[in-house]
Amino acid sequence: MGYVLKHGTIIGENTRLEQVDVLVEGNRIKQIGIDIDSTGHTLIDCTNLFISPGFIDMHVHLREPGFEYKETIESGSKAAAAGGFTTVACMPNTRPATDNADIVRFIIEQANKHGYARVLPIAAITAGQKGEELTDIPALKEAGAVGLSDDGRGVQRADRMKRAMEIAKQYDMPLIIHAEDETLSGKGCMNAGEAAERLGLPGIPDDAEAVMVARDIVLAEVTGAHLHVCHVSAKSVIELIRYAKGRGLPVTGEVAPHHLLLTDDQIDPDNSDWKVNPPLRTKRDREACIEAFLDGTLDIVATDHAPHSVEEKQKPFTEAPFGMVGLEIAFPLMYTHFVKTGRMTLNELVDRMATRPAKLFKLQGGRIQPGEPADLTVLDLHATKVIDPASFLSKGKNTPFAGQKAQGWPVLTMVDGVVSFDAR
Ligand SMILES: NC(=O)N[C@@H](CC(=O)O)C(=O)O
Numbered sequence: 001m002g003y004v005l006k007h008g009t010i011i012g013e014n015t016r017l018e019q020v021d022v023l024v025e026g027n028r029i030k031q032i033g034i035d036i037d038s039t040g041h042t043l044i045d046c047t048n049l050f051i052s053p054g055f056i057d058m059h060v061h062l063r064e065p066g067f068e069y070k071e072t073i074e075s076g077s078k079a080a081a082a083g084g085f086t087t088v089a090c091m092p093n094t095r096p097a098t099d100n101a102d103i104v105r106f107i108i109e110q111a112n113k114h115g116y117a118r119v120l121p122i123a124a125i126t127a128g129q130k131g132e133e134l135t136d137i138p139a140l141k142e143a144g145a146v147g148l149s150d151d152g153r154g155v156q157r158a159d160r161m162k163r164a165m166e167i168a169k170q171y172d173m174p175l176i177i178h179a180e181d182e183t184l185s186g187k188g189c190m191n192a193g194e195a196a197e198r199l200g201l202p203g204i205p206d207d208a209e210a211v212m213v214a215r216d217i218v219l220a221e222v223t224g225a226h227l228h229v230c231h232v233s234a235k236s237v238i239e240l241i242r243y244a245k246g247r248g249l250p251v252t253g254e255v256a257p258h259h260l261l262l263t264d265d266q267i268d269p270d271n272s273d274w275k276v277n278p279p280l281r282t283k284r285d286r287e288a289c290i291e292a293f294l295d296g297t298l299d300i301v302a303t304d305h306a307p308h309s310v311e312e313k314q315k316p317f318t319e320a321p322f323g324m325v326g327l328e329i330a331f332p333l334m335y336t337h338f339v340k341t342g343r344m345t346l347n348e349l350v351d352r353m354a355t356r357p358a359k360l361f362k363l364q365g366g367r368i369q370p371g372e373p374a375d376l377t378v379l380d381l382h383a384t385k386v387i388d389p390a391s392f393l394s395k396g397k398n399t400p401f402a403g404q405k406a407q408g409w410p411v412l413t414m415v416d417g418v419v420s421f422d423a424r
C-alpha cells in the first residue's frame, strides 16, 4: 500500500511539461508515468498542483536541547513540513551547545521520535562555542553530524579555525561559518550606516562580516576544506566569495530571504522582529545579494529560521535577541518576489532550495526520480495568503513579513514516504 500523486506537474531537475502521476511505495519513488493504477494505494489528487522535490534548508535553529520555550525539534520540524521542507540542518547554538557526540545522537533520536522532517545536526567547531578548544570532529561525524559551525558566533581565533579546517578536510566535513569579527561588530544591533545614525542605534559594520570571510577564504585555500558562508548579507562579502570561486576554491554561500527582500532603512525600531544577525543592510547590499543569488555566487537559499519568544522580542531593539523565523514563508516569499517577477524560473528556484543543497552537502533528496527517497512537496502556485504569524506551527512568531501578501503555498509535504503536512 503506497501513494499515487495524481495529475501533478513535476518541477525541478526532471521537470515534465505534461501532468503525470508519481507512485510512492515504502519510502521510495517507485514510478513516474501517465495513468498509474492507484488501486490499493492512497490517492493524492494533484490536479492544478505542482510536485517539487522536498526543500532542503541548511540553516535552522531548532533550539533543542535547552531552549524548548523558543522551539523544539517537534515544533520546528512541523514548521519545516508546513513550509515544504523535507530536510533541515540545525545549528549547534543549543544549551548545552551541540559540541559532543551524545548531543548529536540526542537530536537524531528526538527527530526520529518526534520529527516531521529529516533533521541533520550541525555540530560545533569549538567546545561550548567558546572559540578555544576544538571539538572531536571524527566523533561528531561518526555520531551523524553533517557539518561544523559555531553559528551564532564567529570563531575569533585564526589558528583554531585553521586547525578545524585541516581536520574537517581529512574527514570530509564542511565548515559552515557565521562570519563575524567581534572586535568590529561590538555591541551593534543593526547595520552601521545612515539608517542607524538616524535612529540613534549602535551599528554593525559589514566589514565585521567581510574580514572573517576573507580570513577563512585564505584558510580554505591553504587547507582545501569546503567553506560554506552562512547568511551572506553584504556586497563586500559577495566580492570575496566571487574572488574565491574565481580561483576555483571550494567555497559556497547561502542567502536568506530577508537579506534578499529587506533593507535597514525599512526597520521599525519599535519592533524587534526586524532585528537579525547579520543585520539587514543597505539597498546597495540587497541589490548585490540579488545579483549574486541570480548568478550563482550565492548558491542556495537558507532561512536562518531563528525562533524567539514573544517576551524576548518585546524587549527594546538594543536588548532583544537577534533572529527571525523563516521556514513557513520562505517558498511563498521567494516565489512571489523572484519567480512571479520573472527574475528566475520556477525550476531555478527549486534548484536553489532543493537540488543544489543536496548536491553541495552530499545529501539524499533534491530530485524526483524512481529509486530516490519519497521526499516531496506539493505546491499550490495560485494560492495567495496574507502572512499571519498566529497561524505558524513554529513556536516563533517573530517575522517582519507579518501582514505581507505572498503567493505559492505548500499544500502537502511527504518525507521518506510519510505525509508530514497536509493542508488540503
Ligand atoms: N541569525 C540570528 O539573528 N540569530 C541566530 C543566530 C545566527 O544564526 O547567527 C539565533 O540563534 O537566534
Ligand SMILES: [Zn+2]
Pocket: 151, 152, 153, 178, 230, 231, 277, 278
Ligand atoms: Zn549565524
